[in-house]
């Protein structure tokens with residue numbers, strides 16, 4: 395958390411690749427006034443991602459920047475340029491299924507947050523829920539963390555947990571992590587970040 399403090403209402407961009415349930419609760423947290431500031435743009439890398447429709451329904455600007463057949467640096471550069479064009483202060487990754495390059499992360503002046511469906515530092519990376527289920531964990535959850543070049547390894551802002559039910563299977567567990575944990579902690583983590591950025595330090 396070494397970035398500059400700000401006094402103006404912050405502008406958040408969201409990157410999402412698919413159904414966008416986290417992106418939707420985040421957008422709603424600004425629309426309802428729970429979170430201070432605005433979502434200045436929602437960007438997806440898939441033209442048919444339902445999340446683009448969720449943004450349109452809320453009158454939030456959206457852009458599609460497909461990645462297929464485009465070198466990673468070029469796609470990253472197009473995403474970065476969009477953040478500049480919409481004057482985004484901070485970036486929220488919400489089911490954005492691409493790794494963002496180190497250069498992007500280092501050059502972006504604001505905070506970049508992501509949500510991961512495990513209690514980090516355990517179960518970093520892909521298929522986190524299936525791996526938790528197979529490992530037989532008794533408690534599972536999700537983590538909102540800062541994004542650094544190492545995947546799922548940045549500082550934790552907030553975590554939430556639930557007890558695993560023996561009979562729910564990985565699909566049931568995934569659904570409960572999403573609904574009972576992720577959708578609560580991501581808007582709360584943004585609230586915490588905004589407070590830290592606007593409160594004068596004592």
Ligand code: GRF
Nearest residue numbers: 413414415416489509510511
């Ligand atoms: C969530 O489980 C999130 O933790 C992970 O990707 C999934 C995205 O789901 N990073 P949704 O698109 O937000 O519904």
